[in-house]
Amino acid sequence: MLLAGCGEKESSGTIMVTGSSTVAPIVADAAKEYEASHPGVRIEVQSGGSSRGISDAISGVADLGMVSRALKEDETVKLTAHALAMDGVCVVLHRDNPVKQLDKQQLVDIYTKKITNWKDVGGNDAAIVVANKAEGRSTLEVFLHYLGLDHADVKADVIVGENLHVIHSVVGNPHTIGYVSIGTATAEEKAGTPVKLVVTDGKTPTMESVKDGSFPITRPLNIVTGAETSPAAQAFLDYLMSTEIHGIVEKHFFVPVR
Amino acid sequence: MASSRNISLSRCVDRVTGGVLALFALVSGGTVLLLLWNLFAGAWPAIEAGRLGAFFTDAKWQPGSQRDPQFGMVTMLAGSALVTVLAVALALPVGLASAIFHRFYAPPLLARWNRRIMELLIGVPSVIFGFWGLMVVVPAILRIAPGTPGQSLLAGGVVLALMILPLIALTSQAALQAVPSSLLQAAAGLGLGRARTIVSVALPAARGGITTGVFLGLARALGETMAVVLVCGNIPQIPGSLFDPIRPITSTIALEMGYATASHKALLFCAGLVLMLCTALLVGWISFRKNAANPGIGGA
DSSP: OHHHHHHHHHTOEEEEEEEOTTTHHHHHHHHHHHHHHSTTEEEEEEEOOHHHHHHHHHHTSSSEEEESSOOOHHHHTTOEEEEEEEEEEEEEEETTOOOOEEOHHHHHHHHTTSOOBGGGGTSOSOBOEEEEEOTTOHHHHHHHHHHTOOGGGOOOSEEEOSHHHHHHHHHHOTTEEEEEEHHHHHHHHHTTOSEEEOEETTBOOOHHHHHTTOSSSEEEEEEEEOSOOOHHHHHHHHHHTSGGGHHHHHHTTOEEOO | OHHHHHHHHHHHHHHHHHHHHHHHHHHHHHHHHHHHHHHHHHHHHHHHTTTHHHHHHOSOEETTOSSOOEEOOHHHHHHHHHHHHHHHHHHHHHHHHHHHIIIIISOHHHHHHHHHHHHHHHHSOHHHHHHHIIIIIHHHHHHHSTTSOSOSHHHHHHHHHHHHHHHHHHHHHHHHHTSOHHHHHHHHHTTOOHHHHIIIIIHHHTHHHHHHHHHHHHHHHHHOOHHHHHHSBOOOSOOSSTTSOBOOHHHHHHHHGGGOOHHHHHHHHHHHHHHHHHHHHHHHHHHHHHHHHHHHHHHO
16 A cells, blocks of 8 residues: 555656557556556557557657567667567468368468468368568568568468458458467457467467467567656556556456566 | 727738738648658658669569568559549449439439438548448459459459549539530520430530549549558559459558658658659649639630
8 A cells, every 4th residue: 555655656647658559458458447546647558560669669759668579689779678468470261261270381382372272271172362461560570480481472462451451351251361469369259250260280379378388479569668767657567567467468368478 | 080090900900810811821831831841851761862763663562571672662653543543434434424313314302312422422431431342342352253362453443433433423513513504405495305415515514523523533542541451452563453452552651651660661751752742743733624624614
């Protein structure tokens, strides 16, 4: 109680958080809870991609940046990453597509158009429609890194932006293959959208397999801080790093790290 | 004495009002200049580094590639042009037919409702059109052409056509409405039937207004973003058929701007500058036409 009272005094003011649209919903929910228990604190959460989270945290425009991947070497010089949660990237297909699993080599072949028909991977006789993510998205980086492919190697039929756009593309054309955050895919599948998560390299994409590290395509969801962090922002960061937000993280189908 | 003081007071009020109005006019005009300046400033690093040439000489657009980064925008210029022209080609016959029906055939009640529906159509947010395109138009295309991605030049053209249809229909309606009834009466006096009057008298007389509508439609379709990004497939390529995906310039900016860094971002600003230039040319052409056409209408 004493601590909480102490924190309140030094942590009033406005805290700016910008960055990844994957991380933003978690932080927005956490911010609501935090504001309720800390009157006088206003937290503004704006999504605009991991790159924005990085540049805003460096320039000081934002107190905290949201980044949905591990920091690159040159970024760690200016920024410190604080892991908020873990997420996986999984392949999604239409519920009516009979294909249930794909291994890494098959994915490489599909995304480079060496395999162009579903019947070559145990499906129906139909052309595969390859959906890829637009340049700069963390899911693209994470997925291509896993497959060991360069951007120039991928031969896509459709390029999309948001996770939901991938889902809608798969729903709109049942021969489409796409990849999204496991959180998004699980939430959509649970909501009755006709999509399914595909077993990759023998591993089922679930929150459990991300948690125990057995699922091959994972990424950390990070909060990053620049050279200086205001006491108010530090207090909110401590809250985000505490076990108190596990419920919020799990509600969004991500995996808490602590 | 009193009256002269009143005059000087009113002159003073007049001057202040004029000044305030001029300020607001300056602000609205200045915003465009500021916008252009910001676009130019954002694009400058790429222009300075001489990257603008890559815009037209690189074959592909793969800014994120480590092995072979390429920044060619020709495919996107082609994508924008093709989808815009297709949209107008689809929307013009329908819009014109709707305007002719409204002016010459529809009973008053139906004409009023036709107009109201067109006005409502203008107000539909573009993201709704895009979502409808993805959920309805794309599956319909898949039934016609199974084995294609569905998200395609055709899907973009159809969705954009629906968005600019009311623009073309309403400006055509207004143009047909403005045809002097003396002209139509003279045609009737010559014994021309209704169909003949429309084709030979009304449409030629309304040509200027209809063309303005077409150019407004072109400008709107060229700048449209939210709907096309959802239905065009966004593959930067020269399409081989209507069923191939394309990538308009606006899609590229919308998809990549929030995620781009450094030189990639500057090139996106360049793309924005090019787009702004195209739109400016279209708008310039519209006002040039209007100025040229006005004396003609007065003369008729």
